[in-house]
Amino acid sequence: MPYSKLFVYGTLKKGEPNHHCFKSENGFSRFIGNGATVKKYPLVIASKYNIPFLIDSPGQGYKVRGEVYEVDEKMLHYIDIFEEHPSFYVRRLEDININGEINQCWSYFLPKFKPDLLNKEMLELYSSKGPHNLVYCERYNRDPNYNHKAEILVNLENVSDAFQLCGTNHHHNLFHFFSNLLFWVADIKMTFIMFI
Numbered sequence: 001m002p003y004s005k006l007f008v009y010g011t012l013k014k015g016e017p018n019h020h021c022f023k024s025e026n027g028f029s030r031f032i033g034n035g036a037t038v039k040k041y042p043l044v045i046a047s048k049y050n051i052p053f054l055i056d057s058p059g060q061g062y063k064v065r066g067e068v069y070e071v072d073e074k075m076l077h078y079i080d081i082f083e084e085h086p087s088f089y090v091r092r093l094e095d096i097n098i099n100g101e102i103n104q105c106w107s108y109f110l111p112k113f114k115p116d117l118l119n120k121e122m123l124e125l126y127s128s129k130g131p132h133n134l135v136y137c138e139r140y141n142r143d144p145n146y147n148h149k150a151e152i153l154v155n156l157e158n159v160s161d162a163f164q165l166c167g168t169n170h171h172h173n174l175f176h177f178f179s180n181l182l183f184w185v186a187d188i189k190m191t192f193i194m195f196i
Contacts, residue, residue, distance in 0.1 A: 001028075001073070004073075004076055005070055007096045009067075021082055022075070027072050028074070029075050033099060034068070035066060036064060038097055043062070050135060050137055053152065055118065091108050093106060
């Protein structure tokens, strides 16, 4: 059975609220060691539920530190569902430094983000009980009638969001504008197909 390496940086780490996802009934997992992204990325805490997000905006923030696990396909599929890949987070291979060696590991990124998330404090290492005092709110404690994703995801129907994505003197923001535009068009197509 093929195994993959998975890099986690937030609530899936040991001692964090969602580490229980790695229990054996969900598939195989084995802790390999600590690691860090080779590139710098913004790791921020956002929404009223204090969720950590690794924002797909390379070159900003820090080389994010986390943990690497070896997982089977069943576990990877379970984590995909938990992270809502690819509709919310997107999983992709990323270079991770593990004890001085560069490994390709699956990682979850937030690609369709509101620009003001980049104004939040960026972290190198996440802990739900860190000095930021932004304790993660577990899913069973959340209001089912509240859509926290509206705080996070860019809405290209909102002209302000769309133009903020372009920014000024930030080429990566222009790239994200067109990337998000493609996601938006794809969402419309999927919605249309569902109704015909």
